[in-house]
Amino acid sequence: MRMYDIVIRGGTVIDPEGGLVTVANVAARDGVIVRVTREEIPPCESAEFIDATGKVVSPGFIDIHAHVDGYEYSARCMALQGVTTTIGGNCGISPFPIGAFLDEIDAKGFPINQGMFVGHSFMLREKVGAVNRYAPATRDQIAQMCDLAEQALSEGALGISFGLEYSPGTSWEEIVRLARVAARYGKLVAVHARADGWGGPGAFREAIRITEETGAPLQVSHVAYMVGMGMMAEGLSVLDDAVERGLDVTADSGLYHAFATFVGSAVFDDWPQKYGASFEDLTIATGSHAGARCDRDLFYRLREEEPEAVVVAFVGREDEIPQALSRPYMMVSSDGGVGSPKPGTGHPQDAGTFPKLFSRYVREEGRLTLLEAVRRVTALPAKRLGLVTKGTIRPGADADIVVFDPKRIKDRSDYPGFGVPDVPPDGIEYVVVNGVLVVDRGHIVEGARPGRSVRRQNSIWEYPPDDSTRPF
Ligand SMILES: [Zn+2]
Known part of the structure; x- marks a missing residue:
């Protein structure tokens, strides 16, 4: 039987x-x-x-920071690397409304489970007409964004994401008012900080002020891509200090030293001076020039004609990644799926992040025990997101x-x-x-x-929280 x-x-x-x-x-x-x-x-x-x-x-791996966002091919790549739940809507980039997006996942099915943040810097700003990324939103626009964020959270969004580096004009008022909406329900605020490289540690300090001022649990996104350019020790000491003070702060990091993002984004406004790099330190990852090495002409042409093309920037230091992994609050995330890459294109994180954790950092270098590595990609993100039936192998999960x-x-x-x-x-x-x-x-x-949508209901935060998202 x-x-x-x-x-x-x-x-x-x-x-x-x-x-x-x-x-x-x-x-x-x-x-x-x-x-x-x-x-x-x-x-x-x-x-x-x-x-x-x-x-x-x-337990299946939970990728707390990715950009799969309903894109089938990237979801397949994720499944092949052991991911069973992908969390999207990161860096301020999400669909809207979140409820309709998640309903469609449930109606059509999906290779893996999909949870979402609602994104500020691209989506909420666009929805209320705050389209100049170098200008702050008006008081009115902020109020409207708060209403839209509230709607998204009530439809099951797991938190609010910011991509502050992509909308440098974002005001402190804008951040805090939105973060208070997430704080009310004890839902995460995920922050791609305002600056990377030399500005990264200071930008982490700004992110931590969000939780200091609102109580919102904070997730500092893809740490190696923000400070893994020679500033890892400084960046981590900012996070360590917040964790030691008992603030509700955790972080995630990828395992690669070259980040990938849109060539037309504000990240590249002062390229290559910002990093002391050259145009040739960029490789094109998606779009009509996928696979090509960049040069000055191509860089400016793509910025103009194909701003959505994703480029990989070789400005990081691989030897700094183990420092990030040494912190018990550091989850491993892929950042994968950015730009919805076609087969044969993209970034190696799209297919290799989680196997690399276990091959290189557990088996070859012994930086983490097998149990600890599993925790960083299962129980830790599950708890952080308030997903009580995930990240564990036990009856009822x-x-x-x-x-x-x-x-x-x-x-x-x-x-x-x-x-x-x-x-x-x-x-x-x-x-x-x-x-x-x-x-x-x-x-x-x-x-x-x-795969199904992963949602979390709104319940007003009370102490002690009924389904604590605190990982420690
Ligand atoms: Zn990001």
Whole structure:
């Protein structure tokens, strides 16, 4: 008799919530984990039966900072690297209304689960006509943005995101009034800080003032891309100080030293002086010149004619990434999917971030234990987002699971011009989303769309919070 939809047998189950690393069988039914046991489960009792002997059975990875945002191809790349839940609407870039966007995910299905922030710097500003990125919004526009943000949160958005570097004119008033809306419900404010490079540590200080002034829980976004250009120690000391003072601050970082964003954005207003770089330090990642090395002519032409093209900027220092990882409040995020890359284009983070964490920083360099690395990409982001049924393997949790080979796991994607940005990794063998296989022996299961929207209801923040988002 079939009692289960899927059974994963004999793997090393890792549950960072309970500090558990042990061999067990995991069984799921109707999208939910129903048993974690050492009792043998006969194959005939399950529709799908996976032998995971010698493999790691981890909660599916939760990517707290990405730009997949409903784009199918990027979601497939994410599934292939073990991500079962992607959080979008970051850096101030989101669709609107959030409720309709999430309804469509549920109606059509999606390879993985999708949660959203509502984005200030592009979307809310555009909605209220604050389109000059170098000018502050008016009082009226701020009031309207607060109403729209409130609507998005009530429709299930997980927080409000800012991309302050993209809208340098954003006033403090604008930030604080919006952050108060998120604070009211204990929902996250995710901040792509106002400046990177030399200005990064100071911009982190501004971000921390948001939580000091409003109480909103703060997520400092993609740390390596803001201060991993020689300022990592200074940037981290700003965050350390906030955490030590007990402020509600966490952060995430990618594992690559070259960031990717739109060539027409304000980030490149004073390129290349800002970084002491050259035009040739840019590679084109998406659009009609994908794969090309930049030069002065192409840079100005793209800024004019194809501002949405994504470029990769080689201005960071790879040796600073382990410093970011050394902080217990640091989640690992991909920033993947930016610019909705076509197959064969994009940034290696789109396909390689999570395997790279386990191959390079756990197996090869021993910077993190396996349990701690799993925690940073499962329990920690789940708790931070208030997703109580995710990031854990225990009865009652959502059946979002990744099975990988700790000896073989390895990213294979590389920067455009150096390799293929979206080549899938080795060693991610099975990925289960809501109890359904989406990756089987390392390959996408065509047509599998068990992913659902991830929403969180509004409830007014009270102390102690009923579903604390505090990770510590
Ligand atoms: Zn960003």
